[in-house]
Amino acid sequence: MPQKVDNSAAADGAPAETSGVKSARRAVDLIETFAANDVWLSLSDLHARTGFPRSSLHGLLRTLLEAGWLEADTNTARYRLGVRALICGTAYLDRDAVVPFATEALERIREKTGFTAHFARRNGTEVVYLETRESQRSTHLVSRVGRTLPAHATALGKALLAELTHDEIEALMPATLPALTPNTIITLEGLHAEFAAIRERGYAAEVEEGTLGVRCVAAVIPYRIPGTDAISCSMPIAQVTDDDARRVGELLAETTAELGQQLRRAGIR
Secondary structure: OOOOOOOOOOOOOOOHHHHHHHHHHHHHHHHHHHHOOOOOEEHHHHHHHHOOOHHHHHHHHHHHHHOOOEEEEOOOOEEEEOHHHHHHHHHHHHOOOHHHHHHHHHHHHHHHHOOEEEEEEEEOOEEEEEEEEOOOOOOOOOOOOOOEEEHHHOHHHHHHHOOOOHHHHHHHOOOOOOOOOOOOOOOHHHHHHHHHHHHHHOOEEEEOOOOOOEEEEEEEOOOOOOOOEEEEEEEEHHHOOHHHHHHHHHHHHHHHHHHHHHHHHOOOO
């Protein structure tokens, strides 16, 4: 007896395989929509943000809910990310061979400077914070693990963008850049000037470009070409002078150079 082919998933008339790929892509987009919003979202909210048909959203939400990727508030019929997202995100860090080495470097930087230290990786036009060691006297929540920020508005991101060529930067960055504060550099011309200065002194610096009241310095960890990872130090502007920031920047350049050698010796690329 011939096997019956179930094409019910192909709601728009496409072959089942094509529809399955589309559903997978939509599931990923839906998870990223939740990750980009810090509020509970209803089906109507998700329809407005994604443009997906409500019929598709019903099925996707049910599947993701059953798999633990979402949690539901039955009283309001709203959803948010579930614990499975945390489990998978933690697994990424647990399996990254660089993280233990970077964590040791962050501990040393915090001990020597007294300020908060961060380890981050560039992902396109953003930086993703992978590890943080907060200062005991920190008064600003600058970042947390898993948070992303525009690369052009952070010392971490600018240090990593400066690893690219002029043409690579032009192809990567949009013509209009969002401003996080009134001090954020929002033109490519301004960024290129910054990158030239970063390459000259060996570390990046910014003053209240990402967060008001905070200045940062950052240096790339030189174990890949171009560099993908960097370490930064965040400092309340009221507690440091330009000379203080320069000394911390030089410390970061020295520390990341040593860390890069350590990673290469360990065969980590």
